[in-house]
Each structure stands twice: as structure tokens, then as C-alpha cells.
Amino acid sequence: MELGSIVEFLENRSILVTGATGFLAKIFIEKILREQPKVKKLYLLLRAADTNSAILRFNTEAIAKDLFRVLKEKNGGNLSTLVTEKVRVVAGDITCDYLGVKDSLLFDEMLEQLDVVVNLAANTNFDERYDVSLGINTVGAKNVLNFSKKCDKLKVLIHVSTAYVSGEKEGLILESPLKMGETLNGTSGLDVDFEKKLVNDTLKKLKADNCSDDFIKSSMKDLGIQRARTFGWPNTYVFTKAMGEMLLGQLKDKIAVVIIRPSIVTSTYKQPFSGWAEGVRTIDSIAVGYGKGRLTCFLGDPKTVIDAVPADMVVNAMIAAIVAHANDDQGNITVYHVGSSVSNPFELGWLQDYGHRYFSKNPWINKEGRPVIVGKIKILNSMDAFHTYLAIHYLLPLKGLQLVNMACCQYFQGIYVDLCRKIKYVMRLVELYRPYLFFKGYYDDMNLEKLRRAVRESGVERDFYFDPKIIDWDDYFMNTHIPGAVKYVFK
Template sequence: MELGSAVQFLENRAILVTGATGFLAKIFVEKILRVQPNVKKLYLLLRAADTMAAVQRFNSEVMAKDLFKVVKEKYGEKLNSIISEKVSVVAGDVSCENMGVKDSHLLDQMHREVELVVNLAAITDFYERYDVAIGINTMGPTHLLDFAKKCQKLKVFLHVSTAYVSGERDGLIQETPIQMGETLNGRCGLDIDRENEIIQETLKNLIVENASDESITLAMKELGIQRARTYGWPNTYVFTKAMGEMLLGKLRDDIPLVILRPTIITSTYKEPFLGWVEGVRTIDSLALGYAKGRITCFLGDPKTITDVIPADMVVNAMIVSMVAHADERGCSESIYHVGSSLSNPVEFSWLQDYALHYFTKHPWIAKNGKPVVVGKVTVLSTMDSFHRYMAIRYLLPLKGLEILNTICCKYFQRRCDEMNRKIKFVMKLVDLYRPYLFFKGIYDDMNTEKLRRAAKEGGIETELFYFDPKAISWEDYFMKAHLPGLMKHVF
């Protein structure tokens, strides 16, 4: 790889970014504005009915965030003119042809100017409606690829996927493409066109049956899980992301394609400041349940490696990978795992210890104003032991409460409802996260390591575009950045 200054590479570039209100996209946009205000144009695609609604979303869901306080301090009053000149907010929807952009003149302008296409649009909910997830995660990338093929100055197409397209594989998982129709369980017959037909047939039958909106939503969510597990994927999110990769690999022609596969993305390690995070992300839902006293036991192997990577490192890897592969027409697609399981692994038990120490010192304050006292979580190593624990700890007492409730006491009704909520909460988490609680895979990052070395040797500003997880002290990071960041910015 022949690399040079990443800051210079970004200068005078026109960049299209999809999913612009998402967690990672915000960090990407902030980084570009902070290190290279002389970018030519940032076209930010937002889901909105029209430009006015898109601009309102941009102002309230992007620029209003604490994330931008550093860039606001850096530029002061000049920032407004920089945003006005450099940022073009585009109303659209990647699940539609032409990305849902209705203004033909704007499309023509983007075709003439855009050099870097960055796809960050995604539905990340494990249990999303199948039609919604396949529209954005699978068909969305193809609509964006169609746009990219018409860009006269295109240098690279960057698609951010997820490492967990690997499903529940164990051992060393390599940075290799997913072939069209490939499945994780060896079952034949995966056809993306057929998957879309199944969705339409199911929706048609539900409408004929006069199903309610709520029933249709539930049916679509269950269909997604069922179709994913038919071919070996654990949930709708990773299944639809895997199919998106298949289509990009098949349809790319000679487009320079980079596929970045991050693992579990956590709060920022260093920039623009440590600990910024948004939304309750994968492992954070466990931290939230634990802090509130709702999780006293959980299922998993304490020795399981939990692969986490700070968001700013992911963004830096995105930028450096674009520098590395710009103008590589005719080459094979480049795939990068961005994670820590190989070079600086985190054990599940460490996360438990960090949470215990942090929430003992900084307890959650309950609605009654009293601090929630947390203790060591009972970790159960098999589903059978988990079901026995739930029966003894919750289900048998619940049966007793239900009997007492029939005698007419409202107190027992409240206790029944409270215990029911706790059981449903824990069982839902277990069902969604079970594949990852016993995950035995390690994500090979040989390509990413080569990229890091090339960046160091090739003139990339590594102090600005760092993405080496070996530099992280996990105890310091979780105790001083991630958990405090969750408490401040999310919880």
C-alpha cells in the first residue's frame, strides 16, 4: 500500500455519508470537520420526508449533541459558516432506488462531485421487522452501489458491516468475503430474491386476514428470526447484513470496495473526548439491567472473549482504509475486521468485575431516591442450569404470588407484575445474546494489522488516526471512560 497524509487526502473531497444520524456516522462527521475543515462537501443522507425535515433532524440529532463541543470550541462562530458551506443535508432513504432522493438536479450534482461513498445506514436491532431490515441492510447497499457507479470521480466505496456476519462460528474467523448464496449451516437454497418474495407473500396474507398493525409487526419480526435461523444466522440483523455483503460482492464490477467489519462498538477511547456514547448498545443493556438491580444472574462462560472496540478507533480505521484503497479499480474487495479479540482480548468475567466495582462506587439511584446495591452476578454455564435457577428464584415465587393475588390484594398484583417484567427482561436478553455469551470465535485481523503497519510507515498521521487496540488498558477504559460515559450520556 502506498499511503500518504490522511489529512491531505480528505482535503477538497466530496463525501457521501449515509445513516448520518447514527452513532458511528456522527463520530465520522465530527472527525472530518475537526481535522479537515477544507473538505469540499459532506453530503449527509438522512431519512426524512423533505429537505426541511432532514435539516431539522441534522440540527437536533447531530449538531446538538455533546459530541460536537470540541469542534464548536475549536472554530467558535466560524463553525456555522463552515457547516453552511461544507455540509449538504440530503433527504432520502437507502431502501429506495436512487436512495430515495427526489431532486434530480441534486442527484446529478452528487454524481459529478462525490468521490468517497461511506455507507453507515443500518438497522442494528437484533429483533427488527424482516421487511424493514432487509430493505436497509440488504437492498440499501445495492441502491448505494448503483449511485456510486454513476459517480464520475469515485475513488472508493466503503461499506460498514459487522464482524458478526460470521454467525456462531468458532476458532479463527478470517477476513474473507461471503459468497452469494453461502450459508452458515450448509443448507442450500438461500436466494435473496426469494427472501423478498416471502416477505411480500407474508404481508399480503396478513392484509387479507385483516391483521392489526401490531400483529403484522410481530409477524414480520418473527419471520426475520425464523429465516435467519433457517440458514444458520442467530438473528435478523446479522443475517440481513450478510446478504448485503453478498450483493455488493456480486454486483460491484470494478468499483474499489472496502468492507469494514467492526465487532461490538463501544464509547470513544480518546477523541473528540473519552467516553462519548449514544444509545443502549449491545453489552450496555446488560450494564443497565445490572446497575438497576434487575440482573442478579446471567448465562454465559466467564472465559468467553467479548470482542469490543472503541468507536473512534473504528472511524479512524474507516478513513485510513479509504486512503489505502482509493482508485484500486479491478482489484478484489478489501475486508477488515476491526476488533480486539486477537490482539488484546477481554474476558466476560472482567466486564462483570468492572461493573461491580464501578456501580458499587457510583450506584444507580432508584425512583425512591435510594442507591441500588449491586452484588456479584451468578453466572450459569448451561441453559439447563439457567432454567432451574429461574424456576427456583422467580417462577415458583411468582406462582405463589398469583395464588395470593386471587385472594384480592393489590400489593400481590404489583409484585406479580414486577416479577413478570423481570423474568421477561432477563429471558429476552438471554434469547438475543445467547449466541454471543458462549461465543468461541476469534476475529483474525491480519488485514487490519497490515493496514496499521502501512499507516505507520506510509505517512499517515497515526496520532490522529489511531486504531490499534493493543494500546488500550481495558480496566482504565471501562472504569474511566465507558461506564462513566454511559451514566452521563445514556443512562
């Protein structure tokens, strides 16, 4: 694999980015504008009713964020000129035909101009409504591919998926494309068209029965989990992302497709500055709960390898992959695992130590202005042990409080409500993340190592780094990730 200058390749290129206000998408956009302000045009697809709404959303959910402060400083404190010249915000929706773009002239312009399509639009909720996840993660991937096929001079389609399309596989998991109809438990009969019909038929029946919106929402969430587990996936998110990958492999024709599968994406390692984060992600859910005193125990094997990767490394890998595969005219599909479990693994038990050390020195200040004192979180290695701990430390006190006359004692009522919240919070986290807390898989990254080698040989590694071996996890979590999560994520 040979790689020329990444910055030179990006000059005068036109790139479409879907899901343009998402976490990774914003970092990607900022990186392109900072490294190559001579890019021809960034077309940014956002879900919005019209162009003005899309522009407003982009300005408030992207440009206004602290993430863009380095780029602003580089441009004399003003981004408006650069954004006006280089960015075209597009109102659309990948769940619709033609990506929901209503402006026919703009649509034709994109077909004529685009060199690269980057699909970052996704719904990442583990237990989202099945109709919503299927529409964005599965049907949306197909719609982006169909659009890409129409582009006159497209060089490559980058589709960002997730490493966890592997479900709960054990051992070394290869960078292999998923085949249409492939399941994780050997159950036959997985058919995307049937899943779409099932969703539509179920919705029609629920509406015909005059079910409430809340009941329909709950039913669609349950359907997603049920269908995912039927074929061996633990949740709706990874199941619908897997089906999206299958459609790309089946329908790509001669389009060069690169599937990026990041593992758990964490705060930025170095660029545009260290520690930027947004939204409560997998391991941040634990950090937030622990730091705020809502989490004193958790389920998992302390020796379980947690596969994580800083967000800027994912974006750098994406950009390097664009350049590496831009001249592929054979219509190949290439998969890259972007993670750390093989190259630089760390264990769940380390998170326990990092959290305790950090929040003991830097306690969270609660609404009453008092520091939250944390103890060392208890990691329990079985459901039986977890339920026993829960019964002793939560349920028995709760039972005792029920015997107190709540109406007469506001103090005990407050304790009762707080215990109920803690139990609900812990149980939700365990339900969502249990498959990953005993995970015994390791993500092979030989394809990515070839790309890393090409980047090193091209001499641009300093700016487009994505080798997890350079990470000192202790330093990263104590001085970058947890402080970043506290600053940008804790509310």
C-alpha cells in the first residue's frame, strides 16, 4: 500500500459528510478545515426541515462548540469567511430516497462534484426503537450507497460502523466483511426486506389498535431487542449496523467501499486539543455515575479487556483510508478495526482504579455545593454476586424506609427517592453493557497496521497519528479523558 501526501490529496476535493453534527463528524470536519483549508467544498448533510434550519443547527451544534476554538484562533478568531467559502450545509435525511435533498440543483451539483462520501450518520442508542434504528443504520446505509453510485467521479465511500457488529464472539475477530444473511448464532432466515416488512406491519397493527404513543415506542424497542437476539446480536444498535454492512457488501457494484469499525470511542488524544468529548458514551456512563455518587457497584470481570480508542485517532484513520483507497477502481470492500485490544490492551479493573484516584482528588461538586465523597467501586464478577450486593446495600434499606411514615419525614423520603434512582440507574447500565463487561474478543487490526505503515512511510504520521501503542493509558485517563469528561460531559 502506497500513500502520497494526505494534505495534497485533500486540496481541491469535494467531500460529503452525513450526520454532520455527530461526535466524530465534527472532529472530521474540523480536521479537514484545519489541515487543508484549500479543500474545494465540504457538503454537510443534516437532518432538518429546510436549509435555514440546517444552517442554524450546524452553527449551534458544531461551530459554536469549543472543539472549533483552535481553528478559530488559526483564522484570527473568525471562522465565518472560511465556512462561507468551504462549507455547504445541506438539509436532508439518509432514511429517504435521494438522501432527502429537495433542492434538485444542489443534488445535481453534488453528483457532479463529489470525490468522497463519508457516511457518519447513525443512531447509536443500544435500545432505540427498531423502526428508527433500522431506518438510519440499515436503510440509511443503502441510501447513501445508492447516492454514491450516481456520483460522476466518486473515488471512495467511507462507511463508519462499529467493531461490535461482532456481537459476543470470542478470540481474535478478523477484519472481514459481513455476508448477507450471516448470523452470529447460526440461525437462518435473516432477511433485511423481511425485517423492514415486519416493522411496517407491526406499526400498522399498533396504530390500528389505537395504542398510545408510549406503548408504540415501548413495543418497537422490545421488537428491536427481540429481533437482534434472535440472530445472536446483543442489542438493536449493533444488529442494525451489521445489516447496514451486509447491504453495502451485496450492492456496492464497482464502488470502492471502506468500512471503518471503531471500538469504544473516547475523548481526543491530542488534536485539536486533548480531552474534548461530547455525550455520555459507554465507559463515560460508568464514570458519570461513579463520580456523582450514583454507582457504588458494577458487574464485570476486572480482567476483561476494554477496547477503546481516542476520537482523533479514528478520524485520522478515516482520512488516511480515503487517500489509500481513492485509486481503487476494482470495487473492493475493505474493513478496518480501529481499536486497541490487540496493540495496546487495558483492563476493566484499571478503570476502577483510575476513577477512584481521580475523584478522590477531584470530587464532583453536587447541586448543594458539597463535594461527593466516593469509595472504591465494587466490581462483581457474576449476576448472583451482583444481585446479592444489590439486595444488601440497596433493597434492604429501601424495604426499611418503606416502613417509615414518609408523609411525616421528608428526610427519609429523600433517601428513599435517591435509593430508587440509584437502583434504576445501576440496573439500566448493567442491562445495556453486560455483553461487553465479560467480553472475550480481541479485534485484529492487521489491515489497519498496513495503513499505519503506509502513513509512517509517507512521513505524515505526526499529524495523522492513529497507533494506539503510543497511548499511556494511566496518563491518558488521569490527565486527559476523565478531566475532559468532567468538563464537557458531566451536567
